[in-house]
Amino acid sequence: MNPYRCVFQMGMEKSLEYRANFFLSLLSTVFQIIMQVFLWNYLYGNSDAGAVTGYTYSQIMVYTLLAAMVSKLVSTGFEYEVNEDIKNGGLNKYLVRPVHYMSYRYFSFLGEKIPQLMLLLLIAAALVTFSVLRLGLVLSIGRILVFLAALVLGITLNFFLFYCVALISFWLTDVNLMFGTVSVVIVVISGGIFPMDIFGEKFAFVMGLLPFGYTTQFPSNIINGRFDTVQIATGLLCQLFWIVLLFFAGKVMWKRGLHRFAAVGG
Amino acid sequence: MEIIKVEHLKKEFTYYKKAGGLKGSFQNLFHREALVKEAVKDVSFSVEKGEIIGLLGPNGAGKTTTLKMLSGILYPTAGNVDIDGFVPWERKNEFKRRFSIVMGQKNQLWWDLPACDSFYLNKCIYDVDDMEYKKTVEELAELLDVKDLMNVQVRRLSLGERMKMEILAALIHKPEILFLDEPTIGLDIISQQKIRDFLHFYNEQKKTTIILTSHYMRDIEALCSRAVIINQGQLVYDGQLEDINHLMGDKKLLTIKCNANADPELLSAYGKVREIKGSEVVLEVSKGKLKETASGILANLPVEDFNVTEVPLEESIALIFQKEVAS
Numbered sequence: 001m002n003p004y005r006c007v008f009q010m011g012m013e014k015s016l017e018y019r020a021n022f023f024l025s026l027l028s029t030v031f032q033i034i035m036q037v038f039l040w041n042y043l044y045g046n047s048d049a050g051a052v053t054g055y056t057y058s059q060i061m062v063y064t065l066l067a068a069m070v071s072k073l074v075s076t077g078f079e080y081e082v083n084e085d086i087k088n089g090g091l092n093k094y095l096v097r098p099v100h101y102m103s104y105r106y107f108s109f110l111g112e113k114i115p116q117l118m119l120l121l122l123i124a125a126a127l128v129t130f131s132v133l134r135l136g137l138v139l140s141i142g143r144i145l146v147f148l149a150a151l152v153l154g155i156t157l158n159f160f161l162f163y164c165v166a167l168i169s170f171w172l173t174d175v176n177l178m179f180g181t182v183s184v185v186i187v188v189i190s191g192g193i194f195p196m197d198i199f200g201e202k203f204a205f206v207m208g209l210l211p212f213g214y215t216t217q218f219p220s221n222i223i224n225g226r227f228d229t230v231q232i233a234t235g236l237l238c239q240l241f242w243i244v245l246l247f248f249a250g251k252v253m254w255k256r257g258l259h260r261f262a263a264v265g266g
Numbered sequence: 267m268e269i270i271k272v273e274h275l276k277k278e279f280t281y282y283k284k285a286g287g288l289k290g291s292f293q294n295l296f297h298r299e300a301l302v303k304e305a306v307k308d309v310s311f312s313v314e315k316g317e318i319i320g321l322l323g324p325n326g327a328g329k330t331t332t333l334k335m336l337s338g339i340l341y342p343t344a345g346n347v348d349i350d351g352f353v354p355w356e357r358k359n360e361f362k363r364r365f366s367i368v369m370g371q372k373n374q375l376w377w378d379l380p381a382c383d384s385f386y387l388n389k390c391i392y393d394v395d396d397m398e399y400k401k402t403v404e405e406l407a408e409l410l411d412v413k414d415l416m417n418v419q420v421r422r423l424s425l426g427e428r429m430k431m432e433i434l435a436a437l438i439h440k441p442e443i444l445f446l447d448e449p450t451i452g453l454d455i456i457s458q459q460k461i462r463d464f465l466h467f468y469n470e471q472k473k474t475t476i477i478l479t480s481h482y483m484r485d486i487e488a489l490c491s492r493a494v495i496i497n498q499g500q501l502v503y504d505g506q507l508e509d510i511n512h513l514m515g516d517k518k519l520l521t522i523k524c525n526a527n528a529d530p531e532l533l534s535a536y537g538k539v540r541e542i543k544g545s546e547v548v549l550e551v552s553k554g555k556l557k558e559t560a561s562g563i564l565a566n567l568p569v570e571d572f573n574v575t576e577v578p579l580e581e582s583i584a585l586i587f588q589k590e591v592a593s
Contacts, residue, residue, distance in 0.1 A: 003390040010376060010383055017378050017419075092339050093374035096367050098359035099391055262341045262355065 003099060004107040011111020022116055029068050036064045036194070053198035058135035059224055063195055065127040067220040071192030073120050073151065074158040074215045078109050079179050082166035086261065087173055095258075102163065102250060109159055128223065138225060146232055150219040153239040158215040160246035161186070167250065170257030191217025211242035269443065269475050270313040270336070275345035277306040277331050277499075305331045307499040308345075315442075316473040318465075320480065320490035320507070324587050328499040329479045330369075333445050336477070337367045349443065363392060366436035370448035373432060375420045381431040382416040385438055392439035399438065406434045409464055426457030433461065437468070446478045450485055462488045483580045497587050510582045516553040519575045520560065521546060525568035536563055545570075550577075 015022070043049040044057045053060065082105065085091040094101045131137040165182055169175050189196060190212040197204035197217075207213045218235045221227060227235065282298040284290045306328040313319055323329050334340040336347060338354035338361070347354055352361035375384040382403075389399040407413045410430040420428060429449060436444065446465070450458040462485055469476055469489075480486055486493060487507065495503035503510065511517070522533065523546045533539055533547050536559050541548040551559050556574070563569060 001390045003387065006387050006390040010379060010387060013383065014376065014378050089372060092334070092337075092367075092369070092372065095339050095357065096337050096362060096365075097388075097391055098362045259341075262339065 004103055007104055008107040008111040011108040012114050013111075014108075015112040015115050019115070022119075026072070029072055032193070033064060033068050037061070040064065053195075055195065055198065058131070058137065059226070060195075061135050062128075062131045062137050062224050063220055065131065066124065066223055067192055067195070067216055069120050069124045069127065070151065070154065070220050071187055071190070071216045073113070073117060074155045074190075075183075075187075076109065076158060076162040078105055079162050079166035079183075080176065082163070083169040083174075083176055083179070086167075086169040086257075091261065102254065105163065106156075106159055110155075113155060137223075139223070143222060143225070146236075147219055147222045150222055150232075150236060150239065153236065153243065154215045154219050157211060157239055157243050157246070158190075160243060160250055161211060161215070163250045164246055164253055167253040167257050170253070170260055186212055187216075189213070190215045191220065195221065208238075211246065214239045214242060267315045268312045269315040269350050270477070271346075271348040272312065272332075272336070273310050273346045273348075275306055275309045275332065275335060275347060276304070276343045277328070277335060277340065278343045279303045279305055304499050306335070306342075306496075309496060309499070309501045310345075311494045311501065311504050313475055313477065315475055316469070317492065318469050318476040318478060318490050320478050320486040320493040321496070322479070322486065322493055322583060323496040326498075327496050329496065330447055332496070333367065333447050333477065333479065337365065337445055338362075363439060364441055365443040365445065366439070366441040367445040368432050368436045368447065368449055370429065370446075370451040373420070373428065375428070375431055375435060377421050378419060380417045381412075381420055381423070381435070384420070384431075384435055385416075388435055388438040394439055402438060402440065403434070406437060409467065410434055411460065426453045426460075429453060429457070429461065430464075433464070440472065441474065443475045444477075446476060446480075448480055449478070450480060450482055458482060458485065465489055483578075483583070487579060495583065495586055503586055507579065510579065510586070511577055513582075513586075517550050517577050518553050518556050519577060520549040520551055520556075520563075521571075521573040521575065522549060522563060522567075522569055523547075523571035525570060532567060533563070 040049075040057075040060050044060070049060075050056055055063065085094075091101070094104060128137070128139065132139055162183075165179070168178075172178075187193065189207070189210070195217055196207045196213060207217075214235065218239070222232060222235075280300050280302055282294065283301050284294050284298075309328070309332060311319075321329050321332065331340065335342050336349065336354055338357045341355045349361065350364060352358060352364075354361065375381055376387075385403055386399075388394075394402070407416060410433070412427060412430050412434065415423060415427055415431070420431065423431065433446075433449065449465075450461055453461070465476065465478075466489055468474060476489075478485065478489060491507060492505065493503065493507050493510070494501065503513070505513075519540070520537070524533075525545075533549055537549045537551040537555075539547060540550050549559075560572070560574070564572070
């Protein structure tokens with residue numbers, strides 16, 4: 001068997017071991033959704049919020065429900081492990097074996113995601129069905145397929161994003177606390193809480209130039225029907241572009257970081 | 267045939283000085299004084315194929331640093347290492363397939379999964395043939411007596427059990443060279459003994475070249491015929507274990523139990539009194555004078571019991587450590 005397929009399967013096994021942990025983490029998502037539903041209900045009920053945000057009431061509701069799921073799906077957690085590896089010399093065990101650390105981490109991460117993905121997609125399907133029936137969302141098979149493709153790319157993109165963040169550990173030994181801050185900021189600017197384009201076109205333009213929105217906001221808004229074919233194609237290309245760019249950034253950081261690691265001692 | 271050749275190996279680390287207390291921490295925010303520590307300075311030795319050598323030294327002597335350079339984890343500051351034609355820190359896959367390193371204080375197994383999963387992963391990584399893999403695992407599990415533990419999550423294993431699993435995982439691809447960094451650390455006497463027996467047997471069977479570091483002299487005595495001793499980063503001894511006592515002046519220990527009335531002080535005339543435990547006295551005598559001294563004591567004193575032993579290896583090695591620190 002290919003070693004990375006093996007790592008992938010072990011990642012799945014590991015995530016099934018920790019299923020209770022995952023279910024509990026879903027609770028926080030539920031609270032997040034409830035709070036926002038109240039907030040948006042109040043805003044849309046008492047003001048002309050739609051004109052300000054550019055989202056209709058049903059769009060913002062669909063977004064709230066879906067983005068919470070997508071944000072959970074693309075979320076990482078391996079950055080803490082990478083930090084541990086670098087800080088405490090756990091990296092040694094990868095260095096002495098004929099494996100690539102990045103591939104190892106990627107496939108382990110994907111494996112850990114799969115069981116969660118299954119469950120979250122079920123929940124997302126229920127939420128989408130609810131949106132179609134109660135919020136007047138119009139959906140097509142094509143759009144769902146494109147959404148799934150964008151989701152997989154979003155997961156990969158977020159992996160490389162956090163891989164690069166995690167590798168900062170080579171230079172700053174104790175960045176554990178930083179990860180908490182960084183991931184909150186990234187979740188927000190990725191549109192994981194509310195869409196970033198409610199702040200107007202200029203803001204949306206800048207966000208479009210950055211990689212973050214392509215992890216969460218872009219896939220969510222595909223379902224929401226806010227993009228035409230050209231915009232979707234452009235978005236997918238941007239996802240690919242950032243994946244390739246961050247992949248190489250990760251490689252360069254790894255090479256330099258490793259040189260430092262091997263010089264100062266693991 | 268020499269399989270490992272280490273020449274003038276040297277490793278320096280830079281670190282920062284910090285004065286004690288909060289004041290020192292603040293000072294460090296603005297100005298840090300860099301210091302250089304020579305963890306390993308000019309170490310050279312070589313290892314024959316199939317040999318087990320003990321790499322000894324007190325804490326901080328540079329043993330682990332040396333092993334890390336030999337396995338390519340660290341770049342040396344200067345010097346050369348040639349292992350079977352490879353330079354370790356180039357980290358060629360071909361080289362990685364030839365060796366394994368087990369560190370007593372680190373683990374390579376997946377913590378949340380049974381050990382057999384990690385074994386299988388290693389099989390995939392090293393591309394070991396299915397049949398070959400099955401045979402190896404069965405054989406090793408039998409030898410290490412861990413057959414029933416293969417399907418238990420690693421986190422539920424005891425330290426000794428986990429260590430055996432670590433060693434098993436490291437041997438899946440049948441490495442030609444094995445580095446063991448304190449494989450028996452923190453284990454009880456029986457577990458230590460088992461791991462020792464296993465390593466002895468494995469080395470005899472497979473002719474694997476082994477470099478072992480340990481703080482337990484018993485490990486070293488049982489497994490290695492040769493020792494390389496380093497202290498403060500420098501090589502202080504490279505030779506047969508049995509010659510160490512010779513080097514330290516060839517002393518024998520006489521344990522003498524006298525009749526209760528005899529004055530132990532009388533014995534000091536025959537040699538250096540090391541210890542007095544009630545009526546038992548331990549006397550240090552040079553090897554050449556052993557016969558003469560012993561017969562003298564037996565003739566002149568009311569001896570009840572009499573015993574001749576070697577100076578414990580630990581003691582000789584401790585002396586080597588101290589000698590170097592002093593000089």
